[in-house]
Amino acid sequence: MKNDRYSIFSLLRETLRGQTGWKPAWRDATPQPSYDVVIVGGGGHGLATAYYLARRYGVRRVAVVEKGWIGNGNIGRNTTIIRSNYLLPGNVPFYECSMKLWEGLEQDINYNAMVSQRGVLNLFHNDAQRNAYIRRGNAMRLHGVDAQLLDVDAVRRRLPFLNYDAARFPIRGGLLQKRGGTVRHDAVAWGYARAADRLGVDIIQNCEATGLRMREGRVVGVETTRGFIGAGRVGLSCAGNSSRVAAMAGLRLPIESHVLQAFVSEGLKPFIDCVVTFGAGHFYISQSDKGGLVFGGDIDGYNSYAQRGNMPVIEDVCEGGMALMPRIGRVRLLRHWAGLMDMTMDGSPIIDRTPVGNLYLNAGWCYGGFKATPASGLCFAHLIARDEPHPVAAAYRLDRFGRGAVIDEKGMGAQPNLH
Amino acid sequence: MRLNCPCCGPRGVEEFTYRGDATLRRPAPDAAAPDWVDYVYLRDNPAGWHRELWYHGAGCHAWLVVTRDTRTHEIADVARAVDIARHGRENTGS
Ligand SMILES: Cc1cc2nc3c(=O)[nH]c(=O)nc-3n(C[C@H](O)[C@H](O)[C@H](O)COP(=O)(O)OP(=O)(O)OC[C@H]3O[C@@H](n4cnc5c(N)ncnc54)[C@H](O)[C@@H]3O)c2cc1C
Ligand SMILES: [Zn+2]
Numbered sequence: 001m002k003n004d005r006y007s008i009f010s011l012l013r014e015t016l017r018g019q020t021g022w023k024p025a026w027r028d029a030t031p032q033p034s035y036d037v038v039i040v041g042g043g044g045h046g047l048a049t050a051y052y053l054a055r056r057y058g059v060r061r062v063a064v065v066e067k068g069w070i071g072n073g074n075i076g077r078n079t080t081i082i083r084s085n086y087l088l089p090g091n092v093p094f095y096e097c098s099m100k101l102w103e104g105l106e107q108d109i110n111y112n113a114m115v116s117q118r119g120v121l122n123l124f125h126n127d128a129q130r131n132a133y134i135r136r137g138n139a140m141r142l143h144g145v146d147a148q149l150l151d152v153d154a155v156r157r158r159l160p161f162l163n164y165d166a167a168r169f170p171i172r173g174g175l176l177q178k179r180g181g182t183v184r185h186d187a188v189a190w191g192y193a194r195a196a197d198r199l200g201v202d203i204i205q206n207c208e209a210t211g212l213r214m215r216e217g218r219v220v221g222v223e224t225t226r227g228f229i230g231a232g233r234v235g236l237s238c239a240g241n242s243s244r245v246a247a248m249a250g251l252r253l254p255i256e257s258h259v260l261q262a263f264v265s266e267g268l269k270p271f272i273d274c275v276v277t278f279g280a281g282h283f284y285i286s287q288s289d290k291g292g293l294v295f296g297g298d299i300d301g302y303n304s305y306a307q308r309g310n311m312p313v314i315e316d317v318c319e320g321g322m323a324l325m326p327r328i329g330r331v332r333l334l335r336h337w338a339g340l341m342d343m344t345m346d347g348s349p350i351i352d353r354t355p356v357g358n359l360y361l362n363a364g365w366c367y368g369g370f371k372a373t374p375a376s377g378l379c380f381a382h383l384i385a386r387d388e389p390h391p392v393a394a395a396y397r398l399d400r401f402g403r404g405a406v407i408d409e410k411g412m413g414a415q416p417n418l419h
Numbered sequence: 420m421r422l423n424c425p426c427c428g429p430r431g432v433e434e435f436t437y438r439g440d441a442t443l444r445r446p447a448p449d450a451a452a453p454d455w456v457d458y459v460y461l462r463d464n465p466a467g468w469h470r471e472l473w474y475h476g477a478g479c480h481a482w483l484v485v486t487r488d489t490r491t492h493e494i495a496d497v498a499r500a501v502d503i504a505r506h507g508r509e510n511t512g513s
Binding site: 241243244252253254255256257301302303304305306310311312315345401402414415416417 | 420431432433437439440452453456457459460461462463464465466469471487489490491492
């Protein structure tokens with residue numbers, strides 16, 4: 001296994017051999033009778049959890065069971081944005097921990113994930129929004145996170161083609177996080193899968209968890225479409241389907257599943273060099289290294305497990321795009337898709353034990369869980385291995401709703417489709 | 420997606436506002452805290468038939484109870500919430 005490390009030498013070797021010597025990046029494992037830990041859900045978070053369990057916490061008998069194939073869930077459907085520009089104390093240290101892990105990820109897992117810190121710029125259009133962004137920027141800097149307020153001239157120098165003087169939504173400036181940016185999402189799934197596999201983790205695809213076997217209030221294994229798999233501990237990491245898997249243990253969650261759409265255009269010459277968000281409507285955009293414009297907007301807003309959205313949101317996103325960047329009006333759309341998200345009652349995630357013994361829950365990432373992938377994996381691994389929360393994720397408790405300790409960045413209340 | 424409003428006929432979903440699970444029942448004012456936590460925060464969130472509240476803000480202003488399959492967006496029934504409240508919770512569809 002040792003010598004299939006990726007490096008300049010392996011690239012050269014394969015160039016000379018006509019690319020015939022590459023091996024599969026991970027084994028297609030068959031289930032063993034039992035493991036120390038079974039993770040249900042092979043998305044970014046599940047794979048990262050398995051990797052950190054093996055790498056940092058020395059748990060070696062780990063399996064990830066995935067009902068489809070690696071990369072078919074939200075990890076392969078998101079718009080690839082990473083940032084740590086949060087406001088509330090429960091969130092900022094967690095997302096900053098994630099940002100630091102992104103910064104060292106490729107060396108750590110020996111995989112090119114195309115981490116690109118090209119900057120995330122949130123535009124504002126009036127005084128109230130400017131004040132809110134000043135407050136957010138200050139909160140970030142107090143936590144040691146980079147944040148920079150740009151006036152309209154600075155924004156104009158960077159993105160001269162925006163619609164600055166629109167009568168309704170003139171652009172007044174923006175809050176820039178330079179360390180934010182994009183990461184190639186599939187490569188994150190593949191890279192963690194390969195790195196976990198090299199540490200002996202079994203990645204079992206086409207294996208759906210259909211039930212949890214209990215004994216005396218504790219979970220002792222997972223019923224799957226490929227038979228029963230015994231487990232010392234079970235971690236649920238099923239973004240979008242968390243309510244369904246938790247129901248197997250008789251739990252009801254503070255979550256609704258909603259659908260979010262995303263879009264990519266035909267390839268164009270590079271002209272957008274950062275991530276830009278519109279402050280007067282729901283629209284955000286970046287340009288991929290292949291040249292496609294990657295953009296999105298709001299969730300559709302009603303409970304859905306359909307993995308496809310409806311026209312009104314497509315129209316709304318396009319209107320937002322035209323209001324901000326009229327020059328994209330004649331660009332052709334290449335693809336459009338949707339993914340399912342756990343929308344929680346306060347818009348923040350859950351990484352916690354459950355009332356069932358040996359059963360742990362990682363859920364509720366709303367539309368922002370991609371950037372969280374490394375820290376979520378690390379904190380969930382910590383929780384499962386040590387049976388206590390990681391310090392930076394200590395606020396993400398399942399009982400916070402009953403304690404009145406919600407983490408509601410937008411101040412929307414218990415209305416999942418507004419977060 | 421279109422909703423067939425009993426007052427206005429079939430209308431695009433953009434005319435409506437969504438308010439979630441229609442089967443929740445508000446606890447008595449003096450109910451225990453856990454009952455309130457359940458009501459405010461916990462949801463069944465089914466994959467399948469879901470009875471849910473929609474408000475026809477760009478139409479007749481009625482609150483509607485829609486029975487919809489969350490896996491396919493198929494709609495089995497749309498009724499006025501006020502009728503359901505008056506005539507009890509008859510099962511309209513699923
Ligand atoms: C269109 C879109 C755009 C987004 N953009 C961004 C963004 O720009 N930045 C950002 O930070 N976040 C973004 N997100 C959110 C982010 O993608 C998710 O929060 C995150 O990927 C969820 O974690 P995951 O990778 O583990 O999920 P997933 O990849 O969905 O993993 C969950 C896995 O669980 C599996 N599963 C479910 N049930 C079972 C079962 N019973 N048995 C076995 N396996 C099961 C699923 O098949 C799936 O593979 C976006 C999401 C969408 C849909
Ligand atoms: Zn109507």
